[in-house]
Amino acid sequence: MAxxxxxxxGHAQVRVLDLEESVRFYRDVLGLVETGRDAQGRVYFKCWDERDHHSYVIRESDRAGIDFLGFRVLDKANLDRLEAGLKAYGIATERIPAGEMLETGERVRFTLPSGHAIELYAEKTKVGNGIPLINPAPWSLQREHGIGPVRLDHALLYGPNVAEVQKIFTEVLGFYLVERVLTPDGNANAAIWLSCGQKVHDIAFAEYPEPGKLHHCSFLMESWEQVLRAGDIMSMNTVPVDIGPTRHGVTRGCTIYAWDPSGNRFETFFGGHLPYPDYETMTWTFDNFGQGLDYPQRKLHETFLTVVS
Ligand code: M3P
Ligand code: FE
Known part of the structure; x- marks a missing residue:
């Protein structure tokens, strides 16, 4: 597939209550690689196998949550094309100058009807994964530090107007709808999972009255065993765990949900099926939401619906 x-x-910027406590958590417990700090006081991280300078940025604030989620696009021509598409659709965009975020080119920013700030960008410095491009080893010692996820995988965002958000992602940004959970009356979507490639999802949204909320950022693990090991490391560090280890019915991904020290939920995720854009959307009725969330226990955990940052 082209x-x-x-x-x-390509990046999430998340607010934390105590910067240095959070740096210790993301660096030493989750096992991200710290790649920089800027004049605004933001701290930049990447997962060990990511090539770009950063994928996860934290800044200190008096409230947790997400500032924005950025998507990497192929090149500048696609950035211009997608921005023109957004404008033609009636969405206001702004350009954030190159360098405002370390090692990152110009970003196109817009706000979704769900209240989330989304960015598109075409340039970020490739710092590599610590493994040579000639005769590369399969992993480096960076993988062995903390939980050690492979990459930032997806995010689940909560806010209003999910039907309009779905139209923007599918009609303007080239995503397709992989799975959805219906509302109790069956007339709308309570939650949607969207992909821009062959991942089971790159972004998901759930209908929620308050705009701009973060449910979780998800980090990809290499195996179910690595998810279980993540659970061990969470317990060794008394990280508050929300759900799991278990498997989602929706996406078929293996998962643990847990909270960072500020109450931002994160996920360690493995697997999931591999859809193509021509596949038909899979639909879950609201009475099966429990299986969608936690397939073995068939349990719609209360926190899934109510705890966001
Ligand atoms: C995911 C995920 C429900 C949740 C599924 C979640 C309610 O697929 O990646 O977090 O089906
Ligand atoms: Fe997830």
């Missing part, structure tokens, strides 16, 4: 538009979620 991927020419939006490639992947």
């Amino acid at each position: 991927m020419t538009g939006v490639l992947r979620p």
